[in-house]
Amino acid sequence: MGAVSLLVGAGELSPADVLETLRAGPGTSQPAIIVWDMRLTRTIVAAIVGLALGVAGALMQAMTRNPLADPGLLGVSAGAGLAVVVTSGVFGVTAFLPNVWPALLGALVVSLAVYAIGFGAGKDSHATLVLAGVAITSALTGIATGLALIDPARFNTLRIWMAGSVQGRDLGTIGQASVLIAIGLLIAFLVAQPLSQLALGDDLARSLGVRVGATRVAGGAAILVLAGVGTATSGPIAFIGLMVPHLARALVGPNLKWALAYSGIAGALVLVTADIAARLVIWPAEAPAGVLTAIIGAPVLAALARGALR
Numbered sequence: 001m002g003a004v005s006l007l008v009g010a011g012e013l014s015p016a017d018v019l020e021t022l023r024a025g026p027g028t029s030q031p032a033i034i035v036w037d038m039r040l041t042r043t044i045v046a047a048i049v050g051l052a053l054g055v056a057g058a059l060m061q062a063m064t065r066n067p068l069a070d071p072g073l074l075g076v077s078a079g080a081g082l083a084v085v086v087t088s089g090v091f092g093v094t095a096f097l098p099n100v101w102p103a104l105l106g107a108l109v110v111s112l113a114v115y116a117i118g119f120g121a122g123k124d125s126h127a128t129l130v131l132a133g134v135a136i137t138s139a140l141t142g143i144a145t146g147l148a149l150i151d152p153a154r155f156n157t158l159r160i161w162m163a164g165s166v167q168g169r170d171l172g173t174i175g176q177a178s179v180l181i182a183i184g185l186l187i188a189f190l191v192a193q194p195l196s197q198l199a200l201g202d203d204l205a206r207s208l209g210v211r212v213g214a215t216r217v218a219g220g221a222a223i224l225v226l227a228g229v230g231t232a233t234s235g236p237i238a239f240i241g242l243m244v245p246h247l248a249r250a251l252v253g254p255n256l257k258w259a260l261a262y263s264g265i266a267g268a269l270v271l272v273t274a275d276i277a278a279r280l281v282i283w284p285a286e287a288p289a290g291v292l293t294a295i296i297g298a299p300v301l302a303a304l305a306r307g308a309l310r
Contacts, residue, residue: 001272005043006035009279009286038167044174045166046275046289047268049230050240052181054267056226057241058248058260059188062195063219066129067246068304071107071227072238074133078140079110080231085144085162089155096173096232100180103232107224110136141236164237164290166275177233184225185264191218192257237290239297240267246304 006022007015013031021035053071060069060076071077083106087093114136118129144162148155160167169177194210202212230237248262274292281287 001269001276002043002047005046005272005276006039008276009034009039037170041169041171041174042167042275043272045169045177045234046272048174048178048181049166049234049237050267050269050271051264052184052226052230052267053237053240053271054244054248054263054265055185055188055260056223056230057243057267058245058256058263059191059195059219059226060223060241061245062199062256062259063216063223064129065199068130068242068301070239070242071223071231072236072240073130073137073242073301075110075114075136075140076107076223076227077231077236077238078137079106079108080104080228081162081236082106082140082144084232085147085155085158089147089151089158096169096176100176100229100232104224104228107228107231110140111220111224160288161235163288164235164293165288166234166271167286169233173233177229180229181226184222184229187218187222188226188260189257191215191222192260195219196254196256235288235290237271237293239293239300240271242304243297243300244270 007013007018013021013034017031018035021029021031024032026032026036056071056076057069060071060074061067063069080103083102084099087099087102093099114129114133117132117136148159148162194205194215197205197208197210198212198215200208205212205215227241244266245259245263247266248259252258252262271289271293274296275289278287278289278292281292
């Protein structure tokens with residue numbers, strides 16, 4: 001899919017032109033800018049963000065034991081997204097790293113609020129948690145959209161990002177995001193085994209030597225880093241973390257480490273494919289990749305919700 005992504009997009013370049021431009025390397029010519037600065041960077045962004053969201057979704061479903069859990073549905077992405085909108089649109093912070101820390105804080109605050117509402121009544125219900133997440137996500141999305149409408153000139157550059165776009169990132173930003181995502185992935189895979197043992201129950205897990213509290217904190221930190229950095233990089237992209245873990249578990253079974261690995265690979269493939277489709281669906285214009293994942297993910301959510309609530 002990466003090769004296809006380099007061949008598709010704005011600009012009239014034949015496959016031979018693309019190959020020649022890749023051989024020649026980066027430059028200031030129009031083909032070089034299209035291939036190296038536009039298509040290649042957005043392909044890498046789609047891959048690393050899809051990887052991060054896929055692993056975050058699989059980890060979140062394992063931690064909550066909820067097949068409907070997803071960073072986009074449970075408010076993690078919305079909290080990170082609103083924080084970036086405020087820091088960028090209100091305070092004028094445009095650099096990537098200064099926006100990451102508010103994104104992580106926003107993701108943390110909203111996650112705690114969703115869990116407090118979802119389990120506040122003492123009901124361990126899949127539906128209650130998801131409804132709390134959807135309600136808060138809708139509210140935060142409305143606030144972000146309202147801010148953009150109040151001052152269109154200031155928020156104009158954020159509009160495409162708010163729809164979930166993988167374009168417009170330079171190699172420096174990609175490198176910074178990759179390092180942070182790699183840290184989140186390392187934490188996720190380190191916590192996979194003890195988290196699998198937690199599925200047996202807290203008492204049995206403790207008897208096996210699992211530090212229950214530390215495991216949950218580490219798992220939550222991995223989710224916040226992966227979802228928060230992914231959102232700061234490409235904007236809120238929904239349903240990747242919902243769809244791909246189910247596909248991964250269908251292939252590898254309940255082994256969480258393999259489920260995380262396959263979820264990451266599938267997440268990268270799905271988002272790269274969605275971005276390719278987004279370039280073609282309204283050709284010669286381009287749609288944000290997040291629009292395509294929403295179109296695909298909505299019926300998947302309906303089907304999963306129907307199965308979970310039976």
